[in-house]
Amino acid sequence: MKLLPWAIAIAAAGCVPPAWADGMGEVIQTAPRPPERLNPSGHDIPLGGPLRDGAFVLGEVDYVLTVDDRILIDMDTLLPLVEPRLSTADAARIRAATAGQARLSTDALAALGLPLAYDPATFGLVLTLDPALRPRQSISIAGSSYAVTGRLEEPARLAGYVTAFLSTDYVHQGLSDSTGFDTPTVLLDSAIRYRGVVLENEATISERFSRDGTRLVYDDVGRTARYTAGDLEPISRGFSGATSMAGLSMVRSYSELEPQRNVQPRGQRTFTLERASTVETYINGRSVQQTRLEPGTYDIRDFPFAQGANDVRLVIRDDSGRETVVNFSLNFDRSLLARGLAEFGVFAGVESTPSNDGLDYTDQVGGSGFYRRGLTDELTAGANFRVNNDGAVVGTEAVWASPIGTLGGDVAASSINGIGEGYAVNVSFERTFGDSFSAVRTLTGTFQTVSRDFATPGTLAADNRYVWEAGLTYAHTIGATQYVTTDAFYSAGRGDEPDQRTLRATYGWRASPRLQWTVEGVYEDRRNEEEYGVRLALVYRFSPFSSGTAEVDSRRDRARVGYQTSRGRGVHSWSAAANIDRSESATGVNASINSVLNRVELGASHQTFFDSDGGEITDQRTSLRAGASLAFADSAVAVSRPIYDSFALVRAHPSLKGAQVYIDPRDEFFSARSGVLGGAVSPELSAYSPRVLTFDAPEAPPGYDLGAGSAQVLPPYRSGYLITVGSDYFVSAVGQLMTESGQPLSLWVGQAIELEHPDHKPIRMFTNASGRFSVQGLRPGRWRIESSDSSSTVYYLDVPADAQGLVRIGVLRPETR
Known part of the structure; x- marks a missing residue:
């Protein structure tokens, strides 16, 4: 049986064991074992140690070990650590029930739903919460999220x-x-x-100095918005295009302001664990992650899904070997926004153009912007525009993760002085097939048509050479070492512009961990000039740090x-x-x-x-x-x-x-x-x-x-x-504490207080069975060592002004406060 330090001290003092035997091994007498004491010292002892929730250390908590073995916990150190582990309602309930109370016993806290047990190995406490009291938590299957915990600088x-x-x-x-x-x-x-x-600011110095941009930027993190004044960097969506300008802008872009946030749609499935379990996630038949989770209720998010339909299976195994399986499917597309989320940008000002002397500001006043919103988890839609003195272009966009694949589209209309009115349309389709990541097949198709007079503001003349253009791409992985892709593109010329067509096929093979081959065949017909060719490329990895390449291209x-x-x-x-x-x-x-x-x-x-x-x-x-x-x-x-x-x-x-x-x-x-x-x-x-x-x-x-x-x-x-x-508190001291009778002060817990700065947080310290101690975080000066406020016996430790790191104090004897 593992004895507490205080029980060890009792044994060392000569307590009689509960049973003993004669030399032949026969039991002569048996006495009942006395109850194990946590605190045999005869007075209350202030302590502190780690608070642990399962395998996770939440932080340090202070408490008092009373003379009658009760544990009174300091609520100012406990509540900030446990409230994040509770649901909102239960955290509010416990906060109200403990209001105005500096310390509470473990029995009182257990009655409120916070069972805490003493851990003699660490002088800490262990929290065991009912899963029903825990908040619903999110787990990241993709592993892309970073949980910010602890103190931030x-x-x-x-x-x-x-x-x-x-x-x-x-x-x-x-x-x-x-x-x-x-x-x-x-x-x-x-x-x-x-x-x-x-x-x-950005600038260039060559033969002369040129200023390339100056701006003031303020991020409103609470509203996920960035405000800019000065030389702007507009964001383009759809067919609207963008140009540099000086003025004002307001932008919400999750990739810029919340790069750790997953703004894509996620499954709203939840599950509850009654006990610690291992959760293994299978997506389209392949195991993608194993996660060890503590009891609680969890949402599932951040799946590394392919586009389109996905088969998802969770296998939950607890420590007793019991297995539970959860199955569901989800349509997913990485260009979507989750329902209710929106991104936008608005830019307005005077247009500018770069020159050898920096930026030249024109007399064109203009603006541009976009807005996108997740209408449902499967449908995201938006609009965009750009306007200046010469005209305007407006457009809409949408993406739909349908059961048969991802459909997307952009439509725009323009009206430009001196050019006229026009329109542009682009549609796309993408579908991923396959029941495992080693046999994925992807089909992508695009179609675009632009009218003769479609243009954007600032364009001197419309240059739309093709009535329509279309492309089709098919990619197929073959096992874990090979892949094949094929592309076909066709452009239908307008007027005298000849049609263009391109066909390409690529085969890749990783012959070994060191050697990879790529073979590509291309046919092109551009401006009535036909070209054929084969490209052969080889990559050989000599070591994890070096590689060689060789390539031959017959067409070029x-x-x-x-x-x-x-x-x-x-x-x-x-x-x-x-x-x-x-x-x-x-x-x-x-x-x-x-x-x-x-x-x-x-x-x-x-x-x-x-x-x-x-x-x-x-x-x-x-x-x-x-x-x-x-x-x-x-x-x-x-x-x-x-x-x-x-x-x-x-x-x-x-x-x-x-x-x-x-x-x-x-x-x-x-x-x-x-x-x-x-x-x-x-x-x-x-x-x-x-x-x-x-x-x-x-x-x-x-x-x-x-x-x-x-x-x-x-x-x-x-x-x-x-x-x-480093800091002023950089000294470590070692020494020995003796009692008034000259005996080592064994297995003692106390604290060191700086006399010059008594408001500085006391440093907790311990002695071993020989009364020896080691304490870190001191600085030169006089320190008082005491066991509790009620004790009149103290020790004084003097750290020399020239201390360099480790100071050997020697023997300290008690003094009267």
């Missing part, structure tokens, strides 16, 4: 960066007589974020052989490629290499072209590229590799004495490192996509307490984080 109030890409060519020999370096080009991308508002009279390789991850990783490309008129020899360093990305390439007739070099040049960023977050500045959206600047606390901080260290790899150019910068964070950053300081003083060693972020758009590794 706050982004810096003021953060920004300037990213620069420098490129230049050195011409060894060219078509002209000039050689040497070309004029270098610098592309600039910058952003400053202050309290949720972002100012962003072209051959190519190449090699590519990559090494490493994160900082100091690199990739290289080289190929020889031969055509009818020239032969080219090309090579490139790219390297990722801690503060910069570097690249170089070399191209040489030989004339096929005489073998002379016709053009030879070397291109050099470099990219870096200068970033700041609140009071910290650092140089970084190129930043494209958001970043985290991780710096070392002064107590680390100059020790370098590494981000995401794994084996001999890492993604960033601090140094003389500032803190370590993680430059690849994406807006609204959660990320956990891990960090370490291997050169920290021995015993230095880094804390959690990780930080979780959910970056807003173009944001920056400032994370400090």
Whole structure:
């Protein structure tokens, strides 16, 4: 039987065992075993430990172990942890029933539906909830969702960066007589974020400076809307098209503002687990995932379905071996929106055109927009428009996941000054067949017709050469190693424009894990010129990091052989490629290499072209590229590799004495490192996509307490984080506590309180059977060690001002408070 620490202490004090035997093994006397005590100390003990729900640790909870073995739980630490595990109604009921009560016993909480048991192995508590009290939960079969749990770091109030890409060519020999370096080009991308508002700019420096765009952006996350003022980047839908402009816009795009959200239709099937179970999901006959779930009620979402009809089967097995099967089918299409969800965009302003000197603003005032809504889980419809001084185009769109396949369509009408009125229609169909992922067959068809005078605003003349165009594609996988695709396209010319037709067939075969073949046959009739050809391509993988390719194309009279390789991850990783490309008129020899360093990305390439007739070099040049960023977050500045959206600047606390901080260290790899150019910068964070950053300081003083060693972020758009590794509370101390009689203070639980800052959270500490302790998270100064507020016996621990990490205190003896 596993004894509690307090029971071990009783045994060590000399308690008589319940039974003993003589030397021959005969039982002489048997006494009843005394009840096992949780707290034999004679006084209440404040404790704390992890709260666990099944296999999941919810957090730390404080409680008091009373002298009569009751457990009184601190409600301020308990309720925030258990409320997310309860349904909304039950959470409100328990919150009302416990209002105004600082502590409640486990018996009282069990009567409310919160049964909690003491776990002596961890000094924690275990929650066992009735599944009926749990909220309905969602599980992700596709595995694309990321559950954000735990504490999130706050982004810096003021953060920004300037990213620069420098490129230049050195011409060894060219078509002209000039050689040497070309004029270098610098592309600039910058952003400053202050309290949720972002100012962003793009510019180019070559022979002159040109501004390519400036705008203010504000994201209203609660309403899933982005507001922009300045140089806009309109989104086009259907036939409406888009043009750059300066003005105002409002957009809701789930892929931009909620990339982790599944906005596609999902099955509304639910199931309830009475006990922990393993759920295996089969889609169209193939097992796609096994998930271990705790008791509760679950919705099912995020199925990786093919389009059209799908057969879905859930096999639920509990720990007793009982098996339950749930069957259902669902029509699904990835371009659909779930019922009730809508996406939209509205753009209005003065149209602009790019030039060598930047943007030129015209006298055309215009606007564009779109709106899409999920009318049902099977039907999404919308409308779009674009208008300016010259005219307008309006259109509608719809997609329907029908029982026989996915049907989609766009219809538009235009009226443009000087051109006239016109219309355009596009319809498509897609159907996926097959009862398993290794024998999928997909049929896709499209048809489009555009009238002679259909045009969009800003067009000088309509150029619609074809009355109608149609295409048909069929793809078929054969087992796990082969596939076949066929394409047919036809365009019916208008007036004197000749018809065009294309036929293509492709066969692919992965002959081995290393070797893959592709054969393609093509027939084209363009402008009354017929062409036939066969393309043969081979890919051979030499290792997980390198591969070679060879390709021959008879139609274009072209051959190519190449090699590519990559090494490493994160900082100091690199990739290289080289190929020889031969055509009818020239032969080219090309090579490139790219390297990722801690503060910069570097690249170089070399191209040489030989004339096929005489073998002379016709053009030879070397291109050099470099990219870096200068970033700041609140009071910290650092140089970084190129930043494209958001970043985290991780710096070392002064107590680390100059020790370098590494981000995401794994084996001999890492993604960033601090140094003389500032803190370590993680430059690849994406807006609204959660990320956990891990960090370490291997050169920290021995015993230095880094804390959690990780930080979780959910970056807003173009944001920056400032994370400090280490703190003033970095010292670890080891020592021994003795009683007044000179005996070790065995198996004792207490807390250390900083005298200079008594409001700082006390640090819990324990002693072993010899009275020895180890406590982390101290800082230089005087600390009081006590068991409870009611005890008059305390210890005082002095951490030296020059402490570097681990301090050996020696023996501490009690003093009177």
